[in-house]
Amino acid sequence: MANVILDGVTKKFQDKSGEIIAVDDLDLNIRDGEFLVLVGPSGCGKSTTLRMVAGLEMPTEGTISLDDKLITNLSPQERDVAMVFQSYALYPHMTVRGNMSFGLEEATELSKEEIRERVEDAAEMLGIYDLLDRKPGELSGGQQQRVALGRAIVREPEAFLLDEPLANLDAKLRSEMRTELQHLQEDLDTTTIYVTHDQTEAMTMSDRIAVLNDGELQQVGTPLECYHRPNNQFVAGFIGDPSMNFLDVTLEDGRLVGEYFEYPLSDEVLANIEGHDELVFGIRPEDIEILDAAESRHEYPATVDVVEPMGDENTVHLAFEEQERTESALTSTISGMRNVDELESIGIGLPESAIHLFDAETGESLHNRSLGEIEGDRPLKGAQPA
Numbered sequence: 001m002a003n004v005i006l007d008g009v010t011k012k013f014q015d016k017s018g019e020i021i022a023v024d025d026l027d028l029n030i031r032d033g034e035f036l037v038l039v040g041p042s043g044c045g046k047s048t049t050l051r052m053v054a055g056l057e058m059p060t061e062g063t064i065s066l067d068d069k070l071i072t073n074l075s076p077q078e079r080d081v082a083m084v085f086q087s088y089a090l091y092p093h094m095t096v097r098g099n100m101s102f103g104l105e106e107a108t109e110l111s112k113e114e115i116r117e118r119v120e121d122a123a124e125m126l127g128i129y130d131l132l133d134r135k136p137g138e139l140s141g142g143q144q145q146r147v148a149l150g151r152a153i154v155r156e157p158e159a160f161l162l163d164e165p166l167a168n169l170d171a172k173l174r175s176e177m178r179t180e181l182q183h184l185q186e187d188l189d190t191t192t193i194y195v196t197h198d199q200t201e202a203m204t205m206s207d208r209i210a211v212l213n214d215g216e217l218q219q220v221g222t223p224l225e226c227y228h229r230p231n232n233q234f235v236a237g238f239i240g241d242p243s244m245n246f247l248d249v250t251l252e253d254g255r256l257v258g259e260y261f262e263y264p265l266s267d268e269v270l271a272n273i274e275g276h277d278e279l280v281f282g283i284r285p286e287d288i289e290i291l292d293a294a295e296s297r298h299e300y301p302a303t304v305d306v307v308e309p310m311g312d313e314n315t316v317h318l319a320f321e322e323q324e325r326t327e328s329a330l331t332s333t334i335s336g337m338r339n340v341d342e343l344e345s346i347g348i349g350l351p352e353s354a355i356h357l358f359d360a361e362t363g364e365s366l367h368n369r370s371l372g373e374i375e376g377d378r379p380l381k382g383a384q385p386a
């Protein structure tokens with residue numbers, strides 16, 4: 001096991017339309033034994049980053065090390081990491097046993113007996129022992145994925161690199177495999193970099209998340225840090241489903257003025273946004289209170305546009321009273337047991353303790369929600385106020 005350290009890593013590609021900066025000056029320190037999820041939208045540079053750690057791409061600038069060993073220019077075989085691809089990349093003509101043994105036979109001095117033992121142990125661990133004599137074509141997607149994982153595990157590498165390994169599985173299997181992978185990683189205690197575009201996978205599986213956008217690192221933190229204390233509007237919007245609500249506002253005389261609402265601020269919040277006038281107001285769907293009517297500060301008359309029942313939860317699309325209903329400015333989630341009707345006139349509460357404020361131009365977070373409200377005196381683990 002090892003720390004994986006990326007220092008100022010940049011990757012540029014040339015294509016017809018010119019130069020693409022796929023990864024831009026990335027600093028990342030993945031700790032020994034850590035499960036780090038690299039997450040971001042399609043095309044943001046996740047696979048390129050992983051491929052550079054694996055040795056399948058060379059950085060244009062910067063260095064990559066395992067602990068204090070520089071591996072930037074080593075071939076994939078010379079670095080002690082194992083990569084698992086979305087496509088599994090199994091040899092179709094070989095049995096499961098053959099697929100799992102092949103790398104060890106080619107690249108190590110292990111005896112036949114040692115290889116057999118490693119392969120059988122890993123197969124046992126993954127629940128595919130009975131499939132060792134089958135060929136990939138005879139296996140389900142989930143079983144093939146396990147073989148691909150097994151092939152990485154038998155190498156006993158310093159680090160696992162997984163690129164969207166669950167993307168080809170159906171939703172139910174994907175969620176089972178998420179839990180299984182987490183347990184496996186805990187048991188093996190091997191440093192793992194897991195790439196996905198799916199923020200749910202990032203939130204549920206990781207020790208820490210690294211959020212990437214447009215080749216640039218946006219934030220590294222625990223899932224709850226990224227959720228409650230986002231560095232910027234991008235992270236705030238990317239992490240969480242449904243997304244945080246955003247409304248453009250201007251600061252005027254200590255109040256935020258939006259198109260359909262005005263929001264007086266306490267001195268404490270005002271102090272955080274000093275010097276910024278053009279802002280984005282953010283509030284998460286679960287923090288919007290649904291009331292019978294708007295009666296006090298930070299409460300507004302609203303109309304229910306659409307209700308999406310999810311069973312455990314209802315997703316409710318809302319518009320401010322003066323707004324065209326179909327423009328639905330806000331999305332709220334409430335208990336599935338609670339009844340609200342489409343077209344109903346209600347009140348909504350936007351509690352000041354739950355709001356986020358971002359600079360409209362740079363997207364930088366100026367004010368994040370308070371956390372005292374959530375857990376009483378005990379701040380959420382890993383999400384202490386900055």
Ligand code: ADP
Nearest residue numbers: 013015020022041042043044045046047048049
């Ligand atoms: P992700 O895995 O986050 O979806 P990638 O790392 O695959 O993103 O790609 C990042 C950017 O680099 C994209 O704009 C992609 O088109 C570009 N890119 C990746 N590989 C190459 C390549 N071999 N040649 C040219 N451009 C590439």
Ligand code: MG
Nearest residue numbers: 043046047048
């Ligand atoms: Mg990719």
